[in-house]
Amino acid sequence: EVLATRKQFVVIGLGRFGGSVCKELVKLGNEVLAIDRDDKKVNDYAKYTTHAVVGDSTDENLLRSLGIRNFENVVVAIGDNIQASILTTLLLKESGVKNVCVKAKNDYHHKVLEKIGADKIVHPENDMGRRIAQQMSDENVIDFIELSDKYSIVELLASMKLEGKTLVELNIRASFGITILAIKQGETIDISPSPQYKISNKDLLIVIGQNDDIKRFEDQVM
Numbered sequence: 496e497v498l499a500t501r502k503q504f505v506v507i508g509l510g511r512f513g514g515s516v517c518k519e520l521v522k523l524g525n526e527v528l529a530i531d532r533d534d535k536k537v538n539d540y541a542k543y544t545t546h547a548v549v550g551d552s553t554d555e556n557l558l559r560s561l562g563i564r565n566f567e568n569v570v571v572a573i574g575d576n577i578q579a580s581i582l583t584t585l586l587l588k589e590s591g592v593k594n595v596c597v598k599a600k601n602d603y604h605h606k607v608l609e610k611i612g613a614d615k616i617v618h619p620e621n622d623m624g625r626r627i628a629q630q631m632s633d634e635n636v637i638d639f640i641e642l643s644d645k646y647s648i649v650e651l652l653a654s655m656k657l658e659g660k661t662l663v664e665l666n667i668r669a670s671f672g673i674t675i676l677a678i679k680q681g682e683t684i685d686i687s688p689s690p691q692y693k694i695s696n697k698d699l700l701i702v703i704g705q706n707d708d709i710k711r712f713e714d715q716v717m
């Protein structure tokens with residue numbers, strides 16, 4: 496579990512995305528004020544959140560009465576109503592909320608959100624779709640984090656071909672320019688594997704490097 500200090504958040508919109516943001520924030524030990532105009536949604540989430548309020552987030556008076564400007568982090572998870580999402584974001588930025596994260600529905604929505612000062616804009620469906628496609632098209636890849644367009648951290652499942660090979664033998668850094676950060680065996684993680692470490696089939700290698708180099712390593716060694 497991630498270590499983080501307890502913070503206060505507002506989540507606006509309790510659809511599938513906002514709802515899951517909400518639950519996870521609470522699970523991580525944060526305080527969450529949830530807002531949705533649908534009282535059924537608010538009732539469903541009342542047990543997960545610190546406070547849950549029925550209301551329309553495009554209503555300036557409501558936001559003021561909730562003391563929205565005192566919150567540093569707000570997530571706008573209004574799904575289909577682009578106009579409400581934009582207006583809400585605008586009101587939040589105008590009242591001085593420092594960090595406003597908004598779920599965008601399309602490129603047009605994204606552009607407008609950028610212009611009015613949204614601090615983080617997310618496209619959860621697109622991102623998840625890409626992740627699933629990348630994972631499915633490469634069976635060695637168990638998980639990955641994109642650091643930039645070029646660099647990633649990738650969790651690779653060691654193949655039979657690597658069984659019994661030591662890290663020094665494979666000479667991965669010199670041959671491929673990538674680094675093995677850690678090796679996972681079941682629940683055990685070795686975060687500084689020795690050069691003499693012998694890889695066994697089913698080990699998970701956590702490597703960092705340029706995507707091209709990681710791909711080359713997979714093609715030639717795995």
Ligand code: ADP
Pocket residue numbers: 507508509510511512513530531532533536550551552553572573574575576579
């Ligand atoms: P998802 O695709 O994440 O499931 P939805 O469109 O289903 O998104 O959910 C968006 C939520 O946002 C709904 O629960 C809806 O009631 C809520 N919502 C939409 N507009 C407003 C608004 N102006 N103020 C507060 N909540 C809103």
